[in-house]
Amino acid sequence: MARSPIPKRLALVVSMILSSSAALAEQTQEIEEVSVVAKKITYANHVIDPAMKAQQNSINSILSVIDNLPGISINEGDAFGGDDWSTSITMRGFAIDGYQQQLGMTVDSIPNGGSNYGGGAKANRYLESENMATVEVGQGTSDLASASLEALGGTFNFVSKDPSDQAATTLAYTHGDHNATRYFVRQETGEIMGNTRAYFSYSQTETNRWIGDGSNGGSDKQHAEAKFVSDFSTFTLTGRLSYDDVAEDNYNSVSIAQFKQTPDWDQLTWNWTGIPHFDQMFAEGWSTLRENTLGYLKFEFALANGSSLNITPYFHKNKGRGDWIPPYLVSAVDDNGNPTSKGGTFTKYGFTDPAGTPLVPNEGCSSEYSWPSSSGSLLHPDCYADDAVPVMSYRHTHYKKERVGLLADYQVTLDNHDIKVGFWYEDDERTESLDWHKVIDARVYYHFDHTPYWTQYSNVFNTETLKLYAQDSINFDAVTLNIGAQKYLVDLEKEDKFTNTLAGKVNSDSDLLWSLGGLYQLNQEIEIFAGFSENFAAIKNEVLEREASAFTNIEAETAQNIDLGLRFNNDIWQISATIYSIEFDNHITLIAPGSDIGGIDYTAGTKGRYINVGGIDSKGFELSARYQYNDNLSVYSSYTNNDSTYVGNAPGFESGDKVIDSVDNMFVVSSDYSKGDVRFGLSAKYTGERSEADAYTLVDLNIGYNKALNDGVFNEIDIAFVVNNILDKRYLSTGTGTGDTFFIGGPRTATLTFTAHF
Structure with missing residues (x-):
């Protein structure tokens, strides 16, 4: 599907906004006095405390730094968060997991392109911890300008640091458990050409999977970033480019019974046996390979008398693969019964004779052998002659995504009105195909023929998004009122590459979505806020993957969020408390194809369909507090009480049931102490029950030493020792979104990082 030129409606919107901006700019020139009003936030929001970065080692995913904020649960099967397959995020009953994308995520306000496994990318693909300035979290209600198609339950904006005006070099080396190593180098240019700074x-x-020994797989990641800021007389230009190339071997989810039996094993293996039934679980064959490149240029124009215009074009390229090892080969035929290498219907076989002719199990073998797998006796060697040869496939799902987009906004302050209007446009083209490769000799290893013998499907999805928004913040001394509206225009199409025909089309436009809020500044220390917003999540192009949902009447998901809260800030205390209520409608759920067999259905492909199945009600209370005892010691704590239940009956749950993988109670307490060159931190988090998984408490420790040097090669050195899960708790971390299987959480993991600046 060829990328279309910029549509007329986008050109019209740009023209209208630029014309309006010019008119408003002229108005501001005629006003003698224009007040500049600080932003008043009328919804629950948090930014990370610097101590939260110190609680994590440099190898950990940057997602982990927000885990101690109220309402948020970051769940990872890997000890370092280096496995996207087993990573999930929940907040106020909304989730990012293998089945759902209900929380928005941006990097420097640039949309991440979705957080799903199949072609999406979370913030850890774009930003390293050393280059991260902060994380801005909007619980429940997001910033109206946030560019996301998933922001039903809030947003995460990961902000990169700006370059320094001083030239410097940073070198860091980390070594840790599970054969973990990391090398990091950053070069700051300082000020160059009189107006530019960059890094x-x-x-x-590199890390190993923490489960198993020997050939148990792991993660290998290469990451690069560059950023510059140039200041000119009339505007500021900021540019950033990130590149990430990672190969990860995945983890497997387990049932409650499997975890209780073996809490250190996810059922994957690390020794090749030559028996396909066992080797389908070989860890190195469960893999995720991804490359992500994201870049943007941001033009910030300071116009007359306090008005400003920001324009940010961006692009994103994503490509990769997901691997599995089905314990059989397939033989496909077209509609006329002729062998085909593309599409069609198929049969499976697990053994051949020495000449390569497919074999069928011996008569009566099917009832005698019933291995718990998706193919039963098909895989049992006792069902064949002694000279039968086992066969296997190496199945690849290929992902490719190209996004180009534009963000623009105009801001002006007129008397007591702080006005902002803007738009977001994006053209997203995603390609997905599934092909099967023959394992050359399943008795030896999983080396495979790089030329596929069958391509099951090949599709391209195009999503065109246009978001328009406007908001006004009206200030009356101690009272601030916010009113805003936004509108999404989203079109999705699917093209079957086998036939080059349109195979599905969905319109996912929103209604006009309103947001209202108010803030009362009681005194210098206390403010009370209340907010209401209508949130929206467009229908994802993943819905069109399933043939049965390609032309069905699916409605976009919506949520109505209400926040009521209080903030207290002085030199000693920082406290935030919020009561919230959310009504989530038109929940989109995958109805998988029916099956009466166990094990993995490697051939599911595009079967099944998505439907709307009612919604979710969430209500709860969030509290965070930071106490600065003195210059050396601070204590932080947060508490979350959340009640999320389904509304309406659907396959797998009934109205009133708890939302799968939602957490009712979370409690955090941490303390940080520093004196002179030494720092020390201890953090504990309690996570309540999720579905059938038990509650657990994790304790993390960090100790550091930082020394500024007056002479010698280095200007400064830093040593950081971090131990996550210091009590070595065995627990079930992240759910799969189904409620019956979970990924096992990582064990005690220690790292030591040496950093030098010169």
């Missing part, structure tokens, strides 16, 4: 960084990270 470049590169890192390489």
Whole structure:
């Protein structure tokens, strides 16, 4: 599907906004006095405390730094968060997991392109911890300008640091458990050409899976970033480019019974046996390979008398693969019964004779052998002659995504009105195909023929998004009122590459979505806020993957969020408390194809369909508090009480049931102490029950030493020792979104990082 030129409606919107901006700019020139009003936030929001970065080692995913904020649960099957397959995020009953994308995620306000496994990318693909300035979290209600198609339950904006005006070099090396190593280097240019500063960084990270021994797989990641800021007389230009190339071997989810039996094993293996039934679980064959490149240029124009215009074009390229090892080969035929290498219907076989002719099990073998797998006796060697040869496939799902987009906004302050209007446009083209490769000799290893013998499907999805928004913040001394509206225009199409025909089309436009809020500044220390917003999540192009949902009447998901809260800030205390209520409608759920067999259905492909199945009600209370005892010691705590239940009956749950993988109670307490060159931190988090998984508490420790040097090669050195899960708790971390299987959480993991600046 060829990328279309910029549509007329986008050109019209740009023209209208630029014309309006010019008119407003002229008005501001005629006003003698224009007040500049600080932003008043009328919804629950948090930014990370610097101590939260110190609680995590440099190898950990940057997602982990927000885990101690109220309402948020970051769940990872890997000890370092280096496995996207087993990573999930929940907040106020909304989730990012293998089945759902209900929380928005941006990097420097640039949309991440979705957080799903199949072609999406979370923030850890774009930003390293050393280059991260902060994380802005909007619980429940997001910033109206946020560019996301998933922001039903809130947003996460990961902000990169700006370059320094001083030239400097940073070198860091990390070594840790599970054969973890990481090299990091960053070069700051300082001020160059009289108006520009920049930095470049590169890192390489390698770890092993914490489960198993020997050939148990792991993660290998190469990451590079560059950023510059140039100040001109009339505007500021900021540019950033990130590149990430990672190969990860995945983890497997387990049932409650399997975890209780073996809490250190996810059922994957690390020794090749030559028996396909067992080797389908070989860890190195469960893999995720991804490359992500994201870049943007941001033009910030300071116009007359306090008005401003920001324009940010961006692009994103994503490509990769997901691997599995089906314990059989397939033989496909077209509609006329002729052999085909593309599409069609198929049969499976697990053994051949020495000449390569497919074999069928011996008569009566099917009832005698019933291995718990998706093919039963098909895989049992006792069902064949002694000279039968086992066969296997190496199945690849290929992902490719190209996004180009534009963000623009105009802001002006007129008397007591702080006005902002803007738009977001994006053209997203995603390609997905599934092909099967023959394992050359399943008795030896999983080396495979790089030329596929069958391509099951090949589709391209195009999503065109246009978001328009406007908001006004009206200030009356101690009272601030916010009113805003936004509108999404989203079109999705699916093209079957086998036939080059339109195979599905969905319109996912929103209604006009309103947001209202108010803030009352009681005194210098206390403010009370209340907010209401209508949130929206467009229908994802993944819905069109399933043939049965390609032309069905699916409605976009919506949510109505209400926040009521209080903030207290002085030199000693920082407290935030929020009561919230959310009504989530038109929940989109995958109805998988029916099956009465166990094990993995490797051939599911595009079967099944998505439907709307009612919604979710969430209500709860969030509290965070930071106490600065003195210059050396601070204590932080947060508490979350959340009640999320389904509304309406659907396959797998009934109205009133708890939302799968939602957490009712979370409690955090941490303390940080520093004196002179030494720092020390201890953090504990309690996570309540999720579905059938038990509650657990994790304790993390960090100790550091930082020394500024007056002479010698280095200007400063830093040593950081971090131990996550110091009590070595065995627990079930992240759910799969189904409620019956979970990924096992990582064990005690220690790392030591040496950093030098010169």
